[in-house]
Amino acid sequence: NAGVMQNPRHLVRRRGQEARLRCSPMKGHSHVYWYRQLPEEGLKFMVYLQKENIIDESGMPKERFSAEFPKEGPSILRIQQVVRGDSAAYFCASSSNAGQTYNSPLHFGNGTRLTVT
């Protein structure tokens, strides 16, 4: 009964390269969330997706960031032309329904740590 799987665990990119972060939700979960944790800061909501739909992307930076959750395969968070300020831990979470009401908490993956050099 695998939990939320994220890969890679660690990703190093040079400034200007692209970063692709993958998240496979728990089996049976069709709701995916991405959160970012900058160094010495709390987690910040980025985007909420259901299969093939972006529901809320209010936390995503306006440029260079995009997310998808295709019908088949993992959810992908893509960061184009990375800059040093993108260095952070990126956590994915999934839930069986809309999530984080008391009866359907979010399950977090172990994160991808992105370092931009």
Place this chain on the structure above:
Amino acid sequence: RKEVEQDPGPFNVPEGATVAFNCTYSNSASQSFFWYRQDCRKEPKLLMSVYSSGNEDGRFTAQLNRASQYISLLIRDSKLSDSATYLCVVNNAGGTSYGKLTFGQGTILTVHP
């Protein structure tokens, strides 16, 4: 003003001590409340939900005061394994009910022998 504010600590307490963490939130429309713990920058894990009537889970007691927009967590009989960062979390999805969580910065707890 931050949406969720916590005292960052750190709190250093001996084993067996009782320690309390406080948290305030600014959005009166917030619907649900939680405490998470995070170990050494690993993924956050749900510690307990916080209900209006207050609730207890073993050594942990959570309280919510909606009028004051205040949440607390009490840990009794601290163990070494309780050392972690404790995150106050609020669901700020407003009129919707999905998992758009707002995290506090976290309170660092170190329990020493």
